[in-house]
Amino acid sequence: MQSIMGNCFGQSAKCAHASSNFSGSTTERHSKAKLQDSTSSSEKTVVPLGNSKTKSSINCKADGSISNKLKSFSFIDLKNATKNFPPDSLLGEGGFGCVFKGWIDENTLAPTKPGTGKVVAIKRLKPESFQGHKEWLAEVNYLEQHRHENLVKLIGYCSESEKKLLVYEFMPKGSLENHLFRKGVKPIPWPTRMKIAIGVARGLTFLHSLDANVIYRDLKASNILLDSDFSAKLSDFGLARDGPTGDNTHVSTRVVGTQGYAAPEYVATGHLTPKSDVYSFGVLLLELLSGKRAMNDEAGTFVDETLVDWAKPFLSDSRRVLRIMDTRLGGQYSKKGAQAAAALALQCLHTDPKNRPAMIDILTSLERLPTSNVLPRNPQGMIDNHRGKHFNHSR
Known part of the structure; x- marks a missing residue:
């Protein structure tokens, strides 16, 4: 399975975002190996966590309260950064969305022409995916709060109505x-x-x-x-x-x-x-x-x-x-x-x-x-x- 942040090794092999709910990767198609209780639409905590505030903020936090540590992109910004999400910039595709290569300015983070500026990976969530939205929000909050050299860096996000996107550092060697x-x-x-x-x-x-x-x-x-x-x-x-x-x-x-x-x-x-x-x-x-x-x-x-x-x-x-x-x-x-x-x-x-x-x-x-x-x-x-x-x- 090709990573969302890396190079695709040919378009014939569909590449999936690395989520357990995606089914498009080579591994998951090959093994039919996904585990999920399809009858449960949300997680239920049986044992008291003693930290319910944190859990609530991860799963239920309103998009508008996301910290300013991350860049808030407009949809037009990311549309321009990818040149309108063309097929030839597709890095990966899965059940909850597609990932595209884009370019932004190193300092201002404004969209730039392909081949100039900083390369990024832009994940665009499918609007009909409710579970995907929950994972999108969890991803934003965990990677916003916790930074480390061995965690992929989340640069920013876009949240305009049903348009949910994430912008990551690009990982040259892939998965x-x-x-x-x-x-x-x-x-x-x-x-x-x-x-x-x-x-x-x-x-x-x-x-x-x-x-x-x-x-x-x-x-x-x-x-x-x-x-x-x-x-x-x-x-x-x-x-x-x-x-x-x-x-x-x-x-x-x-x-x-x-x-x-x-x-x-x-x-x-x-x-x-x-x-x-x-x-x-x-x-x-x-x-x-x-x-x-x-x-x-x-x-x-x-x-x-x-x-x-x-x-x-x-x-x-x-x-x-x-x-x-x-x-x-x-x-x-x-x-x-x-x-x-x-x-x-x-x-x-x-x-x-x-x-x-x-x-x-x-x-x-x-x-x-x-x-x-x-x-x-x-x-x-x-x-x-x-x-x-x-x-x-x-x-």
Whole structure:
């Protein structure tokens, strides 16, 4: 699935925005893997959150009260920035809308001629999509409030009657999914894969460290965007939500996400915790190691199984664990690093969420791998164990 912020690899393969409710991507069409309780039109919190004000502001906040941290674009501005949304500027298309390449002035953010100024990705919501509007508003509010180097940057929005659009930074390398799974694409080297894993871990650690311990809820390769240096950023916060606070152990919610990535206890009960993201990270780490999709591998290696089911017997045996490694790497990876990463993935995939490590501990383990020298420690990307107060939220 092509990211909303990256290049399309040909118009013949429809590219979807990285939302769990989109059905146009290669992955989702291939696996029929969407999880959603279609009878529920809105989330119901069974366990008291103790932070209902924040939750309400995310789901119900009036468009007019969006902070001035973001640029408020007029529809005409964005129409001009894309030259009236022509097919040749289409980056992606999904159930809730289409994403177009546009150009704006670096300083004034006014629309400019194609090929001049700053390249951006502009997502235009379909007016008939009610659920899409809810996700649009959640995306605006989460990315407005929380800024971090491993979260995609939201530049601005447009809200004129039924016209709802979002303007993001453009990510030149597109989605991780395309680099891992698309045929004909040069394989990602081992050090770069670990760099990506560390970037994702930093983003999740930041979210989990916030006072609201934000749960991302839709971690998958298609939602990981890559800049020109293959630094990873989390995109699509339409399904994100505040986690449990106080004495509460979980949030009860409708089940949404992508099959193969979603934690089993969440699928079974609707109980959502930050450890749900940890499970999804374990699946993503397996994909980076093996080069295989979470579901329905095209090579037929595990047609009737998930990647987790197929890989677990190898992960638990240090002598066999290297059998899961992506053959396209040609053996060019650190054996000790691969074994350590596989052992970490196994911990993340523990059936009991209480036995899964916290993201801060996962991040620490990844940075200590033999390949960690390819990604120098960045004080701006670190946090303390308790909250993200050391981060720059207004970046």
